[in-house]
Amino acid sequence: MTVLTGLDQALTGTTDQRPNQVLPSPYVPDKNIQNGWLNPAAFAQPALGTYGTMGAGNVTGPGSIRFDTGVVRTFPLGDRQKVEFRAEAFNVANHVNP
Incomplete structure (x- = not known):
């Protein structure tokens, strides 16, 4: 810093x-x-x-913890198309180390 x-x-x-x-x-x-x-x-x-x-x-x-996560699921929709469901979370811990 x-x-x-x-x-x-x-x-x-x-x-x-x-x-x-x-x-x-x-x-x-x-x-x-x-x-x-x-x-x-x-x-x-x-x-x-x-x-x-x-x-x-x-x-x-000060140190910090940053934890990002995501979940993705893709479903086929016929032969050529897909539907994707996505959930993401950023800075889940929201915590600074002591």
Whole structure:
């Protein structure tokens, strides 16, 4: 996962620049905090006209389970035609790993 600033600090006309990492660990120290994974205090905006020091893909986000399933049944309808019944479900587990 790549953390982005959301601002054009490098003055390039885009907002997809990375911040400076100012703490050794970007993660929230207390894993019991609900909806908290990254520590906002671990990042700072780079100086105007410069790029941040954080690399791309340096942060690992929470794991997730994604389970998609489908059932298909095809019935012949004469010699040349078929009827297909299909049922699909996406993200059945809808669950994030702890």
